[in-house]
Amino acid sequence: MIRRARLAAAAAALAGAAVAALPDAALAHGLVGRQDLPIPRWLFAWGAAVVLVVSFVALAVLWPRPRLEEAREKRVLGVPAALEALAGVVGILAFAAVVYAGLAGTQTATANLAPTVIYVIFWVGIPFASPLLGDVFAAFNPWRAIARGVAWIAGRVAPGKLPAPMAYPVWLGRWPAAVGIFGFAWVELVFVDRDDPTTLAILALLYAAVQLVGMSLYGIDTWTRRADAFAVYFKLFSKLAPLHWRDRALYRRPPLSGAPRLDAVPGTVALLSVMIGTTSFDGLSQGDLWTGTNGIAPTLQQRFLNLGFSQETALQITFTIGLLLMVCFVGALYRLGVAGMGSIGGRHRPGELAQRFAHSLIPIALAYVVAHYVSLLAYQGQAMASLASDPLGDGSNLLGTASATIDYNVISATGIWYVQVAALVLGHAAGLTLAHDRALSVYPRVRDATRSQYWMLAVMVGFTSLGLWLLSASAQS
Amino acid sequence: MTSPESTPPGGDDSGRGLSGVQRAGIVLGALAVLLIVFVVLQGSDDSGSPSSSSQTTATQTATTTTTTTEQGTSTGSTSTEDSTTGSTTDDNGSGGGGSDDDAGSETGTTQTQPAAPAVRTVRVVNGQPQGGVSRLEYKKGDRVRFKVQSDVADEIHVHGYDLMKDVTAGGSVSFSFTASIEGRFEIELEDAGTQIAELEVKPS
Numbered sequence: 023m024i025r026r027a028r029l030a031a032a033a034a035a036l037a038g039a040a041v042a043a044l045p046d047a048a049l050a051h052g053l054v055g056r057q058d059l060p061i062p063r064w065l066f067a068w069g070a071a072v073v074l075v076v077s078f079v080a081l082a083v084l085w086p087r088p089r090l091e092e093a094r095e096k097r098v099l100g101v102p103a104a105l106e107a108l109a110g111v112v113g114i115l116a117f118a119a120v121v122y123a124g125l126a127g128t129q130t131a132t133a134n135l136a137p138t139v140i141y142v143i144f145w146v147g148i149p150f151a152s153p154l155l156g157d158v159f160a161a162f163n164p165w166r167a168i169a170r171g172v173a174w175i176a177g178r179v180a181p182g183k184l185p186a187p188m189a190y191p192v193w194l195g196r197w198p199a200a201v202g203i204f205g206f207a208w209v210e211l212v213f214v215d216r217d218d219p220t221t222l223a224i225l226a227l228l229y230a231a232v233q234l235v236g237m238s239l240y241g242i243d244t245w246t247r248r249a250d251a252f253a254v255y256f257k258l259f260s261k262l263a264p265l266h267w268r269d270r271a272l273y274r275r276p277p278l279s280g281a282p283r284l285d286a287v288p289g290t291v292a293l294l295s296v297m298i299g300t301t302s303f304d305g306l307s308q309g310d311l312w313t314g315t316n317g318i319a320p321t322l323q324q325r326f327l328n329l330g331f332s333q334e335t336a337l338q339i340t341f342t343i344g345l346l347l348m349v350c351f352v353g354a355l356y357r358l359g360v361a362g363m364g365s366i367g368g369r370h371r372p373g374e375l376a377q378r379f380a381h382s383l384i385p386i387a388l389a390y391v392v393a394h395y396v397s398l399l400a401y402q403g404q405a406m407a408s409l410a411s412d413p414l415g416d417g418s419n420l421l422g423t424a425s426a427t428i429d430y431n432v433i434s435a436t437g438i439w440y441v442q443v444a445a446l447v448l449g450h451a452a453g454l455t456l457a458h459d460r461a462l463s464v465y466p467r468v469r470d471a472t473r474s475q476y477w478m479l480a481v482m483v484g485f486t487s488l489g490l491w492l493l494s495a496s497a498q499s
Numbered sequence: 500m501t502s503p504e505s506t507p508p509g510g511d512d513s514g515r516g517l518s519g520v521q522r523a524g525i526v527l528g529a530l531a532v533l534l535i536v537f538v539v540l541q542g543s544d545d546s547g548s549p550s551s552s553s554q555t556t557a558t559q560t561a562t563t564t565t566t567t568t569e570q571g572t573s574t575g576s577t578s579t580e581d582s583t584t585g586s587t588t589d590d591n592g593s594g595g596g597g598s599d600d601d602a603g604s605e606t607g608t609t610q611t612q613p614a615a616p617a618v619r620t621v622r623v624v625n626g627q628p629q630g631g632v633s634r635l636e637y638k639k640g641d642r643v644r645f646k647v648q649s650d651v652a653d654e655i656h657v658h659g660y661d662l663m664k665d666v667t668a669g670g671s672v673s674f675s676f677t678a679s680i681e682g683r684f685e686i687e688l689e690d691a692g693t694q695i696a697e698l699e700v701k702p703s
Contacts, residue, residue: 055658435681
């Protein structure tokens with residue numbers, strides 16, 4: 023009973039914090055001069071209603087025995103080694119082209135290939151492709167391809183003389199990836215020079231260098247699976263895919279069924295909190311609560327100005343704090359649900375449950391990405407036509423498409439709204455399904471499993487409502 | 500409300516078994532509820548915000564049903580941030596034919612057009628927008644007309660529409676174009692990189 027009361031108090035405190043945390047923004051994610059219109063009130067209300075109904079229907083209809091946990095894979099076709107090597111070479115060439123464009127091309131962000139490839143094709147395009155096609159990035163991963171190439175040559179030149187990799191510390195888990203993704207989000211959402219092509223190219227080189235060092239110390243596969251932030255990030259999304267590439271072959275499986283196989287090592291929940299939290303902050307930072315005249319950001323920024331920081335620094339500090347708080351808020355909301363689950367059945371510690379249910383957050387994170395970035399991909403993605411022909415912005419026309427422009431009417435604003443709401447609702451349903459399935463294998467009694475899911479339901483409804491609210495007219499000015 | 504069917508061990512959920520038909524029933528029932536909610540919510544915006552929205556509704560209908568430039572600009576000048584603008588817009592965005600009639604009947608009673616449908620002016624003082632970044636609101640198909648008066652020489656860039664015009668220090672420059680793209684777009688001093696206004700075009 024006391025435990026319940028404590029949880030309720032914590033929930034109330036979190037809700038209070040959420041309200042207090044809500045404030046006008048001059049910053050938004052990079053590159054584009056177009057932002058989405060906020061979701062109208064009626065659609066917001068409707069979306070929320072769908073979420074609730076879906077949730078309760080799910081409780082009533084979902085299966086009584088774990089299904090996804092035991093799903094089998096079927097081999098579809100093999101992948102020749104030559105193709106694997108070719109994909110690696112393509113990845114390295116693409117990486118080199120982007121870095122070269124960033125360093126040598128024009129410094130106008132929209133006329134240079136680098137920012138659009140990095141922020142749109144890489145950061146958004148791959149997460150859209152991965153849940154459908156599987157982990158496509160793994161094949162093209164440039165730094166991994168370089169490392170494998172070097173290892174192959176070294177193996178030829180001096181067979182058997184390569185030192186064995188060091189043991190990767192268990193406690194480190196996915197923490198390096200969580201830090202890496204937070205770092206990228208910081209550059210994208212906070213850093214004042216985020217659109218600067220040269221800066222981006224240098225950061226890309228630095229990132230690749232760190233990965234090469236990491237791979238040489240801990241082994242290519244171990245490092246890529248745990249610490250290469252982007253490889254880990256894209257792989258998480260690919261776990262939802264009906265296609266699975268491994269051991270030079272392609273397998274098919276039921277959608278979502280890869281997620282329960284997630285090995286939730288330390289840092290996994292942190293990584294997912296970073297993913298959801300940073301995207302949330304992207305939404306929040308465009309709203310009144312954050313950037314409004316009396317919003318949090320101007321107030322905080324003034325504080326830092328008074329401390330003697332420059333305008334720019336004060337703004338970056340303020341936004342960094344916002345980003346951190348949002349990540350912590352998301353993590354705390356999840357832990358709260360897990361703590362609630364821990365009060366049921368009495369045999370499971372919250373820490374253990376947090377790891378065992380972590381995979382149910384993947385669809386939520388994907389839904390946030392789709393809802394926030396679909397318009398960026400649909401519109402700014404078209405810029406690739408002209409940028410591919412004129413990557414340096416020097417007036418060349420390699421493919422004859424340099425004069426292509428962006429058609430902003432490919433999808434109407436109304437169409438974007440529906441995609442956003444649909445993504446959140448589907449992500450919600452998928453998250454619930456995964457959590458339900460896991461609960462059935464965690465709790466021996468179906469009744470306990472169901473009761474534990476009231477808590478997860480509350481958490482999921484919280485995330486989805488937050489997602490909807492961030493996109494809605496209530497949050498945006 | 501608990502879940503699923505026949506529980507193998509212990510059977511503590513006896514009686515919870517659901518047949519396939521029952522499950523289908525639940526899903527269909529849920530869909531029906533959603534459909535009703537969808538219709539009700541869309542409808543409620545029409546009747547739900549009659550208090551202060553009559554004037555905006557009037558202007559809106561005017562602008563959606565005709566293409567007169569004068570009325571188009573009046574929308575711009577009355578478009579101060581106002582929640583009812585949001586909700587009435589939504590009707591037209593989604594409701595299809597029905598809501599036009601509703602709004603039309605109101606138009607007759609409250610057709611009090613603002614006296615001076617002046618072209619919105621964005622003033623730039625010391626390279627910064629006077630009074631902060633203001634929003635120019637239109638609906639798709641409207642005529643967008645505004646003027647930028649600047650004390651610094653620069654190029655004015657309307658993003659998305661990709662319109663550029665030079666302005667001299669102390670001079671002014673006027674824009675007039677059809678709102679053909681939905682969304683929110685930056686209007687900025689291109690060289691300085693300073694945003695001076697935001698163009699908002701909602702679905703008509």
